[in-house]
Amino acid sequence: MDELDKMIWQTVDAIPYGQVMTYGQIAISCGYPGYARYVGTVLKKLPPDTHLPWHRVVNAQGRSSFPEGSEKYREQLQRLLAENIVVNNGKIALSVYQYQ
């Protein structure tokens, strides 16, 4: 799955500022439908100091997949807000911010 890992990195790296993509959507665009969970495991392996915009990846419900209240959860929302993305009660309007 090393090739897939690279494709996922590239896909995430290509998400424009101010927009987001879902795990499942990334898996599909990489040619691996059904690999949403794997996208998550790949992002989890990223080094803490990565430059990849991992915060632009949310789940199909338009929410952060980190436990509410956790450090990562707050960091992701903070980064999204910094990109002028509106977050209502932890929810992001995919109809507005999802990158196609």
Place this chain on the structure above:
DNA sequence: AGTCTGACGGGAT
């Protein structure tokens, strides 16, 4: 080989 664990998703209720 069997079981459990996730940064998941979708359908049923």
Place this chain on the structure above:
DNA sequence: TATCCCGCCAGAC
């Protein structure tokens, strides 16, 4: 809208 439940898939044991 909110749970709940089940299918999904690689990886760690």
